[in-house]
Amino acid sequence: MITLTINNKSISIDEGATVAAAILAAGVDQFRRSVDGNPRGPLCGMGICFECRVIINGVKHQKSCTLVVHDGMEVKTDE
Numbered sequence: 001m002i003t004l005t006i007n008n009k010s011i012s013i014d015e016g017a018t019v020a021a022a023i024l025a026a027g028v029d030q031f032r033r034s035v036d037g038n039p040r041g042p043l044c045g046m047g048i049c050f051e052c053r054v055i056i057n058g059v060k061h062q063k064s065c066t067l068v069v070h071d072g073m074e075v076k077t078d079e
Contacts, residue, residue: 004073019064019075020045020052031064032078054078 001012006026013022030039042052047066055076056062
């Protein structure tokens with residue numbers, strides 16, 4: 001199991017899971033907001049649509065569906 005922080009909440013998830021899967025497992029379904037202010041979340045699941053972008057370890061615009069979780073990772077969405 002891997003432990004990471006999502007929006008200041010510590011969660012554990014299986015090693016090898018994607019960041020998007022961890023965010024959804026934490027009960028968060030709004031990853032970011034569009035320029036119109038509409039909530040956005042994963043759509044394609046393979047990094048093409050860019051709807052799953054989040055902040056990971058302080059780096060903005062990371063595609064959460066293509067990145068694997070690491071122990072101690074800090075993830076922030078636009079809840």
